Amino acid sequence: MVVIRLSRGGSKKRPFYNIVVSDSRERRDGRFIERVGFYNPMAKGQAEGLRVALDRVTYWIDSGAQPSDTALRLIAQAKAQVVPAAAA
Numbered sequence: 001m002v003v004i005r006l007s008r009g010g011s012k013k014r015p016f017y018n019i020v021v022s023d024s025r026e027r028r029d030g031r032f033i034e035r036v037g038f039y040n041p042m043a044k045g046q047a048e049g050l051r052v053a054l055d056r057v058t059y060w061i062d063s064g065a066q067p068s069d070t071a072l073r074l075i076a077q078a079k080a081q082v083v084p085a086a087a088a
Contacts, residue, residue, distance in 0.1 A: 004060060004067040004075075006039065007032065016040050019052060019071055021060050036060070039074055052078035 001024045008029055010016035017039040020032035036056045043049035057075055061067065067075060 002033070002060065002063070002065040004036070004057065004065050004071045006068070006070055006074075010042075014042055016042070019074065021056075021065055034060075037074075037078070050074060050078055050081070054078060054082065 002021060003024045004019065004021050005028070006017040007020045007022075008015060008017055018032075018035050019037040019039060021034045021036060022030070022032035026032065034056065037050070037052035040047065040049050052075055054075070057067075
């Protein structure tokens, strides 16, 4: 099964996560099919904390990929960021 999940990067005590599409049998930080975004929980000030390619996420979900709970929360958060910017 294909899943959309977070892959951890960064250093000790400074996490950085890539949002990736991968086979569920692969390791968390192992081989992936496509990188569709990133999440930086340590972002401060002008640094970008979240970026998601919503068109690619929609494509993969339509193709049958299952997002993890955390990935689903971040995707919803990214959609909420895009909608107010488009309305303004």
